[in-house]
Amino acid sequence: MNNILLYLIPISLCLGGVGLAAFLWSLKDGQYDDLRGANERIVFDEDEPLPDRHNPES
């Protein structure tokens, strides 16, 4: 039983850590800056790709 715990606990911690890292990344990326805008943008029917946030030229 101890053996299986040795695998499971690191795995669960890693999965949790991945979730945490993903959240921190999305925060840094500005995904929570405009929640109301994101609501609306999902229905856009763009012919061309959406402007890239980091480089609006495209």
Next chain:
Amino acid sequence: MGKPLPKRDGQPEVPVPSFADGGISAEELILSSQSLSEGLLQTTIFIPDMHCGGCIQKVERGLGALDGVEGARVNLSTKRAIVKWKKSDRPLPLLETLRDLGFNASLVAPETGAKNRTMTELVRALAVAGFGASNIMLLSVSIWSGAEPAMRDLFHWISALIALPVLAYSGRVFFRSAWGVLKHGKTNMDVPISIGVLLAFGLSFFDTIKGTEHAYFDAAVMLLFFLLIGRTLDHMMRERARVAVKNLMRLAARSAQVLHDDGSHEYVSVSKIQKNMRIGLAVGERVPVDGIVDEGQSDFDCSLVTGESVPQPKLVGALLQAGTLNLTSPVVIRATATEDQSFLAQMTRLLEAAEMGRSGYRRIADRAASLYAPFVHTAAFLGFLVWLFVTGDFHQSLTIAVAVLIITCPCALGLAVPMVQIVAARRLFEKMILIKDGSVLEKLCDIDSIVFDKTGTLTLGKPELSNKYDVKPLHLSVAAAMAKYSRHPFAQAIVAANDSQGEDAIAFTAFTEIAGFGLEATSGDDIFRLGRTEWALGKEDGLDEIGAGSKTILTKNGVLLDVFRFSEVIRPGVRELIRKLTRSGLEICILSGDDYGAVEKLATELNVSRFEANMHPKDKVDFLNAMTARGRKVLMVGDGLNDVPALATAHVSMVPGNAADIGRDAADIVFLDKSLEAVSHILNISHRANSLIQQNFGFAIVYNVVALPFAFFGIVTPLVAAVAMSASSILVVANALRLGRKAASGHIVSSTSVKNSNALAMKREGVL
């Protein structure tokens, strides 16, 4: 604004910048942009009307299609668009394009990077603490359900490994603040928190090494998590108010048009203006620095600066203070001071002096902590001594001390205040009142006197035609036809009062506006004049029958047709408000820079016995200081530049949304509604919030009194500590939420309709 006025001889040629309605010249645009890289500029535009996905697309496509624009990105939450564009010689019609698309827009000062760092740090700390707390709690649950000693030790070690980085990262917020006040020999709420968390971790770590039964890692990390929730909420409230206030910013005179001797002119930022520079001032612009009129003459609206409500005519040689608004005709002024010597700068200095003199307010939570912390620490220390004396077991005694610290750690207290305050702030937000800081609500409860400014606060700062029904409709429509070409407040009041639709009464062939006197219009052989009595009649006699007061007259070929009288528009709801406030025992005063007669008239009308007229900014500060010296806690409500030092002196201060920029920065509360009802709303809500805070404190004290003996006698295990802590926090939060519910059911009839109309108006203002 209507059609441009025909030019008159002797009027200085001021090159009119490419102003659109509420628009901005190319030079202004560059000055208010942020330079990203070589030739690439970034401008933030505030567009209050955006409310849906269609608007996003319209704005982004409309701006993106402009020549020279690299990209436009809308943020719907803050109602802003960020535009990146290449610098070129041609003006970029950003605001004009938006207007053509049907949006009102204004520029916002460029953002600096530092603004949101605290918020990001708090959210990150919260995420890390949440991760740590949930994982450690999972491990703890298996320990509590009875793990074997070997397993328990393993789980303790894993918990310690998780807790250490979490404390180091998420705990910084508290440790930093606690260390900051400890260095100065004071305490705040963060001191017992930091000591409790660190001791709990230290002892648990020690126990883990020794392999004993109990470890408090879960309690330490959960405590941090709960407290960080409170801290983050508190910060979110302030952040929202800050963004909303920032959106209100209109461009003050940040640049000016300097005329060189060789006839050329250029736009420079106000800070670069030197003494004796000649500055062209178009109609509708504010005077950038103190100066004298060099060429031309015009009427100036000084209300924001002096509190006087009637526009002042200024001739060549007259002194102008920075911040006054040019109303009727373009003039050239000569700067007599640089920006940092100007009236505005003097106000800023008075403001700084006032803020330094303001005794530092200690938040209720910190005051509670200064009583609470010594008590808890003494209790823990006593517990330690007693157990050491009775059992002689050092480790056992230390465990008791830590249990006392953890069980009494002000977890509920840390949530008690911010939770109530954020619910209160939300309720106020619905009523279009923004508070800058939660402590404002605490301070408002001490208020026993209210000082109002007159112009712009009790009154709306613009005149209204008071004898509309005495004036013949024909005369009114003739006057309105003339007046619509002028920006003079009296003229605009006449236009507003004229409700006859359709064609002008008379077709005029020529117009002139003579600054300081009035308007002259020609129709066939007849000359109509609308303006000052002596000038319109063309003679000195016949004045008596017209009487005194704020008025203007209409004449035809020097024969009196009608008299128009004006009174200041009192803000809606002021009478009821003053009555209500007086009845609830508050002392009301009116301070004004306006002349005695005008102030007395208003004071009598509102039934206020204490008023002071002809007050300079310094006098207002002295007046407030004198009141404070008598032990009074004053709420100051004002709007003008001349009120700014007084706003900073008062215990709490409040300004309407149309106040001067610097006033909005200095005040604690900004209300966007036209009605002064805001004052009574905020007093009401702050009292309710405070009683809830006190209830929460009372609850926390009862909880501690009950829990302390258990900890003291060593009955508290980590399981008991975790349950007690969570339960008390949930109770406190639930109690705070009652504020929202109670208020909703309190206004039985009007609440929904008021809420809806307020929300609509907020949408218009673009704050929501």
